[in-house]
Amino acid sequence: MAEMKLVGRMLSPYVRRVAIWCNLQGRPFESVAVAATDPDQVDLMKTFHPGLRVPVLVLEDGTKLIETMAICDWLDDSMPDKRLVPATGLSRRDCLQRIGLAHSTVEKVVSLVYEKNRRPEDLHWKDWQARVITQIGGGLAAMDEAAPADGFFGGAAPDGSDVATVCAYHMAKVTNPFLVEGKYPKLAALAERAMTLPAVAETFPG
Ligand SMILES: N[C@@H](CCC(=O)N[C@@H](CS)C(=O)NCC(=O)O)C(=O)O
The missing domain is CATH 3.40.30.10 (Glutaredoxin)
Structure with missing residues (x-):
């Protein structure tokens, strides 16, 4: 096959x-x-x-x-x-909620990229950009607050919510660094720990 x-x-x-x-x-x-x-x-x-x-x-x-x-x-x-998401129970619910937060946040990062980085400048809608940036900030702050001080959400190894969280953080950092610069230390550290794993590092965009 x-x-x-x-x-x-x-x-x-x-x-x-x-x-x-x-x-x-x-x-x-x-x-x-x-x-x-x-x-x-x-x-x-x-x-x-x-x-x-x-x-x-x-x-x-x-x-x-x-x-x-x-x-x-x-x-x-x-x-x-x-499995990277527990099959059932509270741990599944919580893992999916962390994925939901990362997914919801990164949708807004992607939307900012289309609006700010791709749309011709004379067609920019500044109020909309400001709203989206506020939404992204809210999501990243919540992810930072939830991030574990050591290891991963999944414990010693990443689970699906670590994967979604790190992808969202890196997308913001790579496309619009101002979104993360000097902020979210726990999130930055989680992403750094994830990048020590070849499974993550070899997919880094660039
Ligand atoms: N809800 C979709 C979103 C996928 C998505 O928006 N992908 C972007 C690339 S980052 C895309 O295909 N953009 C082209 C388009 O939407 O026209 C998912 O979770 O897979």
């Missing part, structure tokens, strides 16, 4: 989350580094996702999975001894 394919670039925090998840579970995959918004790649993107978005995980049998949460749910469900 063919190797799984992960469609999208590591600059996408969603694609990167799936990549790290696969790495931590020891699943090999081929990276298909398509930029979802590249006008020259529309025909190729259409073959993967009708809405031209990433990530898409193409399974060994050709099945195409979309949406990060749903993809990671499948990765866990199909490898129960290597």
Whole structure:
């Protein structure tokens, strides 16, 4: 059977989350580094996702999975001894809530990138940017407060919420460093600890 394919670039925090998840579970995959918004790649993107978005995980049998949460749910469900989110109970609820906070925050970082870094300057909507920056600040502050002083949310090894949190933090840091500079020391330390793991470091965008 063919190797799984992960469609999208590591600059996408969603694609990167799936990549790290696969790495931590020891699943090999081929990276298909398509930029979802590249006008020259529309025909190729259409073959993967009708809405031209990433990530898409193409399974060994050709099945195409979309949406990060749903993809990671499948990765866990199909490898129960290597789950990154507990299967049930309060620990599952809390882990999913931490993922939800990171996901909700990084959606706003991505939205700021489209608004501020991609949209022509004369079309910038400053009030909207200010709102989004406030939302990102709220999310990052909450993630920083929750971050463990040592190790990971998952204990000695990262769980799914560590993966989502680190991807969100790095996305902010790489695209708009002012969002994190001089702030969020616990979050920065968590990301640094995660970067000592090849599963994380080898996916760093750049
Ligand atoms: N809800 C989706 C969001 C994915 C997403 O927004 N991906 C971006 C790249 S970071 C994308 O495909 N952008 C192109 C577009 O939305 O047109 C998920 O969780 O997978």
